[in-house]
Amino acid sequence: MKEETRKFEVLRVSILSHCSFACVYCAPKNKPDPTNLYPNIHYLSPELLESKISALQPHIQIKEVHLTGGEPTLHKNLIPLIEKLKQLSINEIAITSNGFFDDGLIPKMKMAGLTRMNFSLDSFSQNGFERLSDRKLPVERLMYRILEAKNLGLDVKVNCTVLKGYNESEILDLLGWSGENGITIRFLEFMRMGPLQEEHEDFFYSADKIRDTIGSKYNFSPYPTASDSTATYHITDNGYLFGIIANHTEPFCEGCNRLRMDSFGRIYGCLSDQTSFEIPLVNSEVQVVLKKAMDTKKNKFTGSQLSMKYIGG
Template structure:
């Protein structure tokens, strides 16, 4: 089983399908971002072999990420392969722009848990953050997915002086759509290292602001959850991912697999192990090695770009 010396069991894997994206969120990548050659991507067969192998060692959940995973042309084949791996749960993180095209495909493979990134409800601020003009399409797709039975969480990176004045608007939006809103702290990763000092807002500050208008009741969460959650008296569900101010490294249960086959023990670790060219026995040895590479205390920052490792 994948258990390290601190007793942390690796049961979740973030799987990047591509480093490409159809937005340019300023904390994630530069406007002129360069992407890897498509022939470097793991094939559907390789994804299946690696994930099936990890399932025999205790892996239970996979979250598909990017870049933007819905841009991967081989998505149908990848979903078919991964869905055969006896996982307890497969979920997807997306910016939602193309979601309407893939809802039926996702349903066919029982991928009903969606995290949708949405950093503003105002078109001009949305464009400022993402360099895109797709807000209306994303909101339409959120409503459509909810109507079709998908379980949705909205992920919002809160930034001082950028979108923090929308805090209450997001709560009311999530309440009206009957979905969970999760506020993420701006992390010191790649592009965001340049703005983090000025734009960072700790989760506790947001909680204090919310308490001026709502009564927040804490919710029980799994020990290895990245988020801690509240529910308001009016039924709004609010989560926080405070990876900067309240890191959860001591109970982390996640590894990350990049689109080109590098397995990493932590989002904030540059080093990882290339596993695509290894045989079964060599990969088993690599997994054992990676267990010893997972930090117990949170690293300060990392320079690689978010979209290159999977958000």
């Protein structure tokens, strides 16, 4: 895809710079944040989100806004944020969560306008879940939340970041549970981001190895995948749908249509570039800034020191 055909269509927003977990691949407790951009918790206000999106909408057609964090369900004004997006005629509103939040939140989010939930489920076992999340919480609670969201009619996907030495042995169990419940699971290569950037190879488990692991039990074939999808999808002979997001070994950068925003309302054009931009108040200058953000996009994913929780993953 030629650079001039690229366009921003999906906005991923990190609505706060804090998470209730300390996952090995994002914010390990024994590793300092190499950038330390957000030493204090910061929340994106509904008013700031509305003003930034209103400034962007005359210049780009936003098909979807995806709320992330940190852990977005910790945001004290989450429902008003979703309501603002609905009022701004955003038809697809998604959120990614670790699943540990109060009862009753999912129905409230759906009523406010949420259309999709992605859940991070990196381990099927209690011990594996605790090792990866650094939290002694019952993994059954997360699985309950996933099924709750599906039963309430939301489009639900499960994300699993595969780390060598942690959860590669659970790929088949995770696929089996997701498939039996009619939920699409996506297996992610560990990305070279944040505190473990320099130790990436120690934990890396490639897309080829993920497919080999799945192939040891299931026959599968390619499944139709949208051109702007981050995942490549497959379906097993018994109907289990899974995707693989392989930033490193099978990069999809040339089709990337994502713009990212942090909790201060600053935008980023590429995960592999820490450069951020303030959205101008003057309408005529917005396109100039969007062009600068687009120019930061790379043709191959290289990662950066910036933690994923700061720029919406």
